[in-house]
Amino acid sequence: MSRVLQRSCSVSLPTVARGEGAYLIDSNGKQYLDACGGAAISCLGHSNQSVKKAIQEQLDQVAFAHTSFFTNQPQEELAEHLINHAPNGFSSVYFVSGGSEAVETALKLARQYFVEVGLTDKKYIIARRQSYHGNTVGALSVGGNFWRRAMFDPILIPGHLISPCYAYRDKKESESTYEYGQRVANELEAEILQLGEENVAAFIAETIVGATAGAVPAVEGYFKRIREICDQYNVLLILDEVMCGMGRSGNLHASEQEGIVADIQPVAKGIAGGYQPLGAVLIADKIIKAIREGSGAFQHGYSYIGHAVACAAGLAVQKEIQEKNLLDNVRQQGELLQNLLKKSAINHPYIGDIRGRGLLIGVELVKDKINKTPFSPEEKIHAKIKQLALQKGLMVYPMGGTIDGKYGDHVLLAPPFIINETQIEEITEKLISSINEATHY
Numbered sequence: 001m002s003r004v005l006q007r008s009c010s011v012s013l014p015t016v017a018r019g020e021g022a023y024l025i026d027s028n029g030k031q032y033l034d035a036c037g038g039a040a041i042s043c044l045g046h047s048n049q050s051v052k053k054a055i056q057e058q059l060d061q062v063a064f065a066h067t068s069f070f071t072n073q074p075q076e077e078l079a080e081h082l083i084n085h086a087p088n089g090f091s092s093v094y095f096v097s098g099g100s101e102a103v104e105t106a107l108k109l110a111r112q113y114f115v116e117v118g119l120t121d122k123k124y125i126i127a128r129r130q131s132y133h134g135n136t137v138g139a140l141s142v143g144g145n146f147w148r149r150a151m152f153d154p155i156l157i158p159g160h161l162i163s164p165c166y167a168y169r170d171k172k173e174s175e176s177t178y179e180y181g182q183r184v185a186n187e188l189e190a191e192i193l194q195l196g197e198e199n200v201a202a203f204i205a206e207t208i209v210g211a212t213a214g215a216v217p218a219v220e221g222y223f224k225r226i227r228e229i230c231d232q233y234n235v236l237l238i239l240d241e242v243m244c245g246m247g248r249s250g251n252l253h254a255s256e257q258e259g260i261v262a263d264i265q266p267v268a269k270g271i272a273g274g275y276q277p278l279g280a281v282l283i284a285d286k287i288i289k290a291i292r293e294g295s296g297a298f299q300h301g302y303s304y305i306g307h308a309v310a311c312a313a314g315l316a317v318q319k320e321i322q323e324k325n326l327l328d329n330v331r332q333q334g335e336l337l338q339n340l341l342k343k344s345a346i347n348h349p350y351i352g353d354i355r356g357r358g359l360l361i362g363v364e365l366v367k368d369k370i371n372k373t374p375f376s377p378e379e380k381i382h383a384k385i386k387q388l389a390l391q392k393g394l395m396v397y398p399m400g401g402t403i404d405g406k407y408g409d410h411v412l413l414a415p416p417f418i419i420n421e422t423q424i425e426e427i428t429e430k431l432i433s434s435i436n437e438a439t440h441y
Contacts, residue, residue, distance in 0.1 A: 019046020020046065021047055021418065022415060022418060022423055032395050033393060033423060033426055035395055035414075035431070040211075040270070041274040042416055043269075043274075043317070044321075044326075045418050048317075051313055051316040052275070054315065055275065055276065055316075059309060062308055064304075067301075067305055071306065072308040074314075078095070078315040079095075081315060081318055081319075086252075087253060087255065087261040088261065089263075089284050090282040091285035092282075094109075094281045094283060095307070096279045096305055098278070099242035099269060099279050102134075103134040103142075103242065104139050105281045105300060106264045106265075107125060107238075108300045109287060109298070110202040111123060112295075116293075119198070122198065123201055124160055124200045125141075125160070126191050126204070127144055127160070127162075127205065128161060128205055129162070129404075130164045130402075131144040131240075132144070132210060133240050137156060140156060141157035142204055150405075162187040165222045166209075166213060166216055170184070171219075177219045177220065178220060181221050182222070185222050185226050185229065186225070188229050197234070202238050203229075203235055207223070207244050207258065208249060208356070210242075210412070211243065212399065212401075212402075214355070214364055215357075216362065223259075224259060236263040236264060237263050241253060241255070242267060242268045245265070246267050246270035247270055248360045250357055250359075263286075267279065272317050275317065276307070276310035278313065331358060333421070333424055334356075337359070337413065338361055348369075349441065352369055356413075363411045364410045365381055374402070374408045381438055382409040384438035385434050385435055385438045386411075388434040389430060397411070397413070399412070
């Protein structure tokens with residue numbers, strides 16, 4: 001019996017033995033195509049030699065030195081690299097160990113910024129239903145994933161949620177896609193006015209909604225309107241790109257596709273591709289300036305911020321993405337995967353929607369395609385698909401509660417940026433086969 005408290009006490013997991021490119025191999029020699037990157041993490045696959053070399057070289061120098069005493073070269077170089085390749089407006093980076101820490105850091109930055117500039121009443125954070133921003137108490141408090149929140153609601157900070165931008169489910173037949181986007185964006189203005197603009201510090205949203213709703217991008221014009229509202233009421237815009245950022249969407253930053261820039265942008269997952277635990281927060285110059293000219297210190301910290309080995313891995317991953325033009329492959333293979341899935345979905349009675357950008361793609365399952373009626377939660381279609389796919393040697397990331405935290409099923413796909421056409425075809429064939437078996441089609 002394992003001494004590890006696993007994610008589930010009722011599941012017996014295989015033991016991973018090694019990784020080769022886009023595949024993981026267990027201790028029995030079974031091979032699995034990692035079509036989800038675990039949780040959209042492994043952007044370079046599992047055996048990149050350049051990244052492993054960078055980690056080893058840094059270990060030979062120094063593994064760790066606390067940042068209250070030293071900075072380190074990998075941290076400095078990675079920060080410079082990230083700012084040089086970020087949208088204009090960001091001037092500094094704060095390194096953490098993962099996405100939840102990055103979001104927690106972003107929330108504290110937003111609060112401290114307004115304290116520094118004398119607007120101490122600004123404290124509320126507005127977010128969206130069917131969002132996910134992490135599992136720490138602060139990040140969970142601003143998230144809209146009701147299943148993850150339910151157990152801990154009594155200890156969470158009261159949140160303020162507006163509608164997601166989820167056109168497949170919520171757009172009215174009488175409105176255009178653009179009109180729909182403006183309508184749900186304007187809910188932010190209404191919520192700010194209800195809470196009092198003098199009390200609202202920030203609005204946080206995933207640029208492309210990830211695990212909770214299954215790769216849901218906003219409609220055209222939505223985020224531009226959100227940016228306008230934030231500027232009008234002096235509310236900071238936090239774009240959570242922990243999952244959808246660092247190339248996953250086909251651009252290094254998903255916000256580039258929306259034509260806007262955040263004030264604070266948490267990233268993780270693809271920044272170091274799972275080779276080391278690493279996250280970061282990109283910070284606008286006005287926030288850094290306020291802290292420098294005010295108290296002079298960000299009142300926050302974790303033991304492993306700016307970890308030298310983690311930053312060395314992150315720098316190596318980012319250089320691989322840039323030098324091998326992997327974003328071109330993300331766009332090309334992402335388009336192929338969507339096209340193959342949409343071709344399979346045309347006459348499929350239980351595939352309701354295929355969506356996403358780049359290599360972040362969601363497949364929503366429905367019991368009735370015409371009326372978009374979901375399966376009963378008791379059927380656990382998403383869980384059945386995961387197990388059937390694993391049996392076939394395919395790793396996918398399914399979830400239930402797609403619509404409202406209880407109803408709806410989807411499968412998230414996030415294969416590595418190094419994926420090729422043959423592997424895209426393997427993903428499609430095995431996923432569709434698993435869906436067919438799970439739905440008895």
